[in-house]
Amino acid sequence: MKHAFLAVIALILIAWLGSLVGLDYLFGVVFPYLAFAIFLGGFIYRVINWAKSPVPFRIPTTSGQEKSLDWVKQDKLDCPATFWQVVGRMLLEVFAFRSLFKNTKAEIHDGPKLVYGSSKWLWLFGLAFHYCFLIIVLRHMRLFLNPVPAFIGKIEFFDGLFQIGVPVLYQTDLIFVGAVTFLFLRRVLIPQVKYISFAADYFPLFLIFAIAATGILMRYFIRVDIVSIKQLTVGLATFSPAISGDIGSLFYIHLFLVSALLVYFPFSKLMHLGGVFLSPTRNLANNNRMVRHVNPWNDPSIKPHSYAAYEDEFRQFMADADIPLEKELEPEPEPEPAAEEAPAAGAAAETPKPAADAAAETPAEKE
């Protein structure tokens, strides 16, 4: 955690110093372009890299009744059998975090007694976090587009519906900070989650928190030169960047942190954004027995131990037991069936009748 915290502090200091010594162009133009290029290139690279590995087997995690007999009701969303049912499952997964919605919490009590309760907090705050993030990104499109599309105005209107304060408070800002804080606190307060967390989990949280904090400071508390900012951002979007006037360090810190996030994104767990679409347990139909699935590296040379070899080894026994044969016994019965191949012709193989308790459980003990 401390590494992650220090890294974010360092990023803030770098941007602050940079703006103090007048590296406006570097932090306002060069870094953002570079970051965006790395983000795009990195994201595409990662997805292609994943996609290069084939999906040899169709392994959906079935979470409901499969399609079987006509009169058995199939669970189309949790056990999809067709492409469109898979689309349904994926949409719910991506837009509603359906699997996380199923979350439970287990406790053990005297007895012993295990108790499972519903646990939807992570789902709720996770969903809030992601949707607020999306809305905030969309709102920021105002800075890059001229004229500002109408839908952005609508988003802003609904986001500020309660008309609190001047400038109007966006609910998403508040919820976003709350959600990030929740996600951080559960990492520190829940022992299990704390134990599994490390720098790569804290860093994005700190970074995003810092981005939100600097943004909120600029909007509500420390006014910056919004006209110059818009000039810069529209310039960036139209590939004719120009910086005029003194925008202020806060803006450069904010922008640099965003640039850092963009660079960090493709090389971190944040790629779950892309990965969720490629997860074979979710994006495949459970139609394994219905439709052939091809494994590109299937090795046809792997063949079962042949029946012929099996019969060769056991022909005498089979004949004695009246089991049909492919090749009848030689007139002169072979001596003993070949035993050299035998891994362990253990007692189990010879047991004449069901030895009930010995059971299938422990062949190893039958030595």
Add this chain to the structure above:
Amino acid sequence: MADTKVDQMSVNVVKEPSMMTGAIPRKEWLDTTVTFKPGNYCYPAKKSIVEYLDKGLPGLFGVPREWTVESDDWKLPENWVEIILQGMRERLDKFRSFKVFMDICVRCGACADKCHFFLGTGDPKNMPVLRAELLRSVYRGNFTKAGKILGSIARGREMTFEVLKEWFMYFYQCTECRRCSVFCPYGIDTAEITMMARELLHLVGVGTNWILEPAANSNRTGNHLGLQPHTFKQNAEFLLDDIEEVTGVRLNSLNFNRKGAEVLFVIPSADVFAEPGIFTFMGYLLIFEHIGLDYTISTYSSEGGNFGSFTNNELMKKLNGKMYAEAKRLGVKWILGGECGHMWRVVHQYMETMNGPPDNLEVPRSPITGTVFENAAAAKMVHISEFTADLIKHNKLKIDKSRNDHRVVTFHDSCNPSRGMGMLEEPRYILQNVCNNFYEMPENTIREQTFCCGSGTGLNTGEIMDLRMRGGLPRANAVKYVEEKHGVNMLSCICAIDRATLLALMEYWNPNVGVCGISELVGNALIMDGEKERDQDLRFEELLGAGQAGESGNNEEGE
């Protein structure tokens, strides 16, 4: 039986310092190492077994040798680290699941308390997320920039002997049950990760005897018990005597390796060998006789279960290949499969891809009801519960439900049919039609949320009993709940491993609850032509109100 007495265990799981009881480990997990001691590891594979497997699939099972787990010298090949890393590289290129799952976990922790081994042990490394991190840390340390540069800050690490020991410990405390995968927002499936880790472990010759010996047996004799053809046949035929004694009917239809039969029936071999599987087997035979099915059982392909699937995809394919090969040799039209969990994971999700297409087979069609099993149109293999449910739906079985009145039944969804296939309703439909007392366990413990028996994927060996009883605790606890609430005395299931492991689990945690397959209950309830008055069930146990059953139930049919 387990080393720890149940009274003591009941206290331990609640009071001992563990992550389940609120204790917080002092050390970061990267700084902890594992210590093997009797009871916490499975015995390594014998040299002769590895030699045998190595002949069929060279190089995949390491150098055959004798070694001991507790020793600090596992007699690994000199370049074992290289073998593991090269193996990882290959698998990252072969399995998208592996690659994506290594990269996208955000460690949200939703999976943490979903694992039965975590619930029963409280060991942090049994949280699915941390189990995956055991492998992921090596991935980061060797295959990602951040891990290479930042090392332990980015939780990247080198492949060391301590790491290998950790893998052997914890990838054999995962039963690939996929429960965590249901809750993961990205569908990360620990079963996939455990499968990869076990493939890697086998590459350097680290495997357990309880898995590899049955696998070798399956390859050679056709079944994991190593029953040779004549013994297999004798065992099965022996059960005809029991059936005759209970029902008064001598079944004529049981036959082996018969060419030209319509259906090849493949079972988990334990069903002809061990209680309570043998009662399930009797149930199958009674159903087939009742409807006059033209079937045969093969001694060559006498194992539905696939111990190869607990090692690597190659051996899984090799063992599974027998089913289609035998179906072709015998010239059957389609294959029917018995009650077995991981067999059905393989049959449903791998078989057709690995060993298909089975061009010589036809789309399965029930000769009794005419139902075409479109859901098996490509793989040509039908589950006995699908088949039986269809029979009941079409009123093709004469059933006297009251013959199961001495049973108060609950149903354990086996991991693989529920989360690797999606067969949830058929067994329930059958149960509702063959017994009067059927109660579900709490909803968080059944269907897609079902709990593993605690001993799947080749962990049902005697040397790790404590661990198994802990891993099975969530399942046992849910059974206890319905035992106390509804008087449940019979835990039914559709899995042969369950029939072996739940038996031990029930003996330990809920000694008054028995274990049975669904088909056993069907067998009890079936009214056979020419049967005598039934006063015992297939276990020779007295029916409730024996003597009057004939009057009350004779007319009850299907629905």
